[in-house]
Amino acid sequence: MDKTELTDAIRNIIHDVADIDPAQIKGDTHFVKDLGMDSLMGLEVVALIERRYSIKISEDDLMQILTLDKAIEIAIQYIGKEKAGDSATSPNKIHEVQ
Amino acid sequence: MKICLINPKNLFVSSYQPLSDWYWQAPEMERMRFFSTGPSLGLLTVASLTPPDIEVEYIDEVYAPIDFKQNYDLVGVTGMPIQAMRAYQIAEEFRKRGVKTVMGGQHATIMPDEVSRHVDTVVCGEAERQWGELIQDLRKNRLQRFYGDPRAGTVALSTSPLPRYELLNPVFYGDVPIQISRGCSHDCDFCCTTLVYGKKFRHKTIAQILEQVETVLKLWPKKPYIYFSDENMFVARGFVKELLKKLIPYKLNWHTNSDISIAWDEELLELIYLSGGRRILFGVESINDSSMDGIDRHNWKFKQVKKYKEAIHIIQEHGIAFYGSFIVGLDNDGTDIFQKTLDFVRDAKIFSGQFAVPTPFPGTRLYHRVKAENRLLSEDWSKYSGVEVLITPKKMSVDELQEGMFWLWKNVVNFEYFKQMAEHFKNIMGELGHKMRIRRKPYVS
CATH class of the missing domain: 3.40.50 (Rossmann fold)
Structure with missing residues (x-):
């Protein structure tokens, strides 16, 4: 997985969901405190990341996703597990939406 | 001067x-x-x-x-x-x-x-x-x-001027209120709204509302949450649908208050989502039939209790988070109300909730009744927060009510509950988000 591509993709998802300029979204930008996103938007962002990369992020990990850096870190972990065929963490093959 | x-x-x-x-x-x-x-x-x-x-x-x-x-x-x-x-x-x-x-x-x-x-x-x-x-x-x-x-009598809201938002420091306010309408016909036993604004629903013009939205968006450096601070935003359906269509291009994130009647209006629910309505606070009041009987002037809410779960399901399936506002400790509530309310919240998969005790706001029918019954515990208005027990309950002690209400808060507003709901909402938002972004395009372009 190309990290730059993943970063751009997540930035674009946040832009789509919350109408925030991707350039405003830095690695350590806090989704709630800096971008004014709420929990529902956060869930939509995670849902779209899951669909795009056919992964399924656990609720415990989901709670950690409060910055772009953390979203990238967690997505990379899950994508890696998916590629390794770890069905316990990625049970569902979901259609990509984009 | x-x-x-x-x-x-x-x-x-x-x-x-x-x-x-x-x-x-x-x-x-x-x-x-x-x-x-x-x-x-x-x-x-x-x-x-x-x-x-x-x-x-x-x-x-x-x-x-x-x-x-x-x-x-x-x-x-x-x-x-x-x-x-x-x-x-x-x-x-x-x-x-x-x-x-x-x-x-x-x-x-x-x-x-x-x-x-x-x-x-x-x-x-x-x-x-x-x-x-x-x-x-x-x-x-x-x-x-x-x-x-x-x-x-009341004033025509078309004469109400644009509030001077420029007097605010945007740093302090995550939510920015915009008022669309005043008045509420429900006239609930415990609510002051009717006393202040009357029962007749009045609204501003679409041009006035859009001017407020544009003013706020210009003044706030980051896009704020818009709070349409009406008692019930969706009373005049034709008007509000036209307004929501006009709001879509602004790509807002807004929340408001309503009753559950919006669940039966598919077009309205879709327009709420498309225009950025994501959270709505609903005055559920109680899931106890006998406590709801007579709570509003027309007994409308009492007739809705049995429809609550279906309405909540429909509303949330449209990507709108249901925030339930519950009152516990009404006259017909025993101590089992706390567990029953929690079971209801979980079964209905309500996104989140808030819990209050009956509060006898001055001037309301509830205030006059409990005062006449000598059950009013304090007229220190500074304690009228909504979560302070101010009426001697009929079927439990003051301590039981205070502790039971707090127990509900802790059981619903916590990370464990959120995690339980997250999966449900991820599925809804994932499906809906993409579909709705496509539906939004004609309005935005």
Whole structure:
């Protein structure tokens, strides 16, 4: 997985969901405190990341996703597990939406 | 000439210390704390009604200290009952220094005689009707004791000016209120709205509302949450659908209040989502049939109880988070109400909730009834937070009610509950988000 591509993709998802300029979204930008996103938007962002990369992020990990850096870190972990065929963490093959 | 308009501070939550500590300290409550102290839209409207040759200062006491040494020509305070005691202190402090004071707003409208003991002038009712005359009298140094005739009726909101949002420091406010309408026909037993705004639903024009939205978006450096601060935004369906279509291009994120009747209007639900409506607070009140009987003038809410779960399911399937507002400790509630309410919240997969006890706001039918029954525990308005037990319950003790309500808060507003709901909402939002972005395109382009 190309990290730059993943970063751009997540930035674009946040832009789509919350109408925030991707350039405003830095690695350590806090989704709630800096971008004014709420929990529902956060869930939509995670849902779209899951669909795009056919992964399924656990609720415990989901709670950690409060910055772009953390979203990238967690997505990379899950994508890696998916590629390794770890069905316990990625049970569902979901259609990509984009 | 200079006028200072003050929104008084009251950060009281509950004299039940565990609840108060939890409110101020729990990480789960961070968002609620951030969004709970909004500006006074009433004062911003009063500022707008003030002629431009008079300088206006707005102080939100939560965020800025009051300088009592300032030599204002008039100090205006406002507030709900919970702010009244502090409003009196502020007014009295200025009066000692010879500054004239006026109080308006909800509490002043309902309790004018009490308020008049603490301020020079009381404004009852809507400022749009009274403020011009008051300013003329101020200029002539002959302010009256009271302004506002309850028999004069309500004002046409098309005459209400754009509130002066530029007086606010955007840094303080995550939620920005925009008022679309006033009035509520439900006329609930415990609610002051009808006393202040009447039963007749009135709304601003779409042009007025869009002007407010554009003003706020220009003034706030980051896109704020818009809070349509109406009692029930969706009463006039044709009007509100037209408004929502016009709001879609602004790509807002907004929330408001409603009753569950919107569940049966597919077109409306879709427009709410498309225009950025993501969270709606619904006055569920109680899941106990017998407690709901007679709670509003037409017994409308009582007739809805059996439809709640289906309505919640439909609303949330449309990507709108259902925030349930529950009252526990009503006269027919026993101690089993707490577990039953929690079971209902979980079964219905309600996104989140808030829990209150019956609060006898002054002037309401509930207030008069419990006072006559000698069950009113305090008339210290500064405790009228909604979560302080102020009425002796019929079927449980005060302690049982206080502890049971707090137990509900802790069981619903916590990360574990959120995790349980997250999977459900991820599925909804994932499906819907993509579909709706496509549906939104014609409106945006």
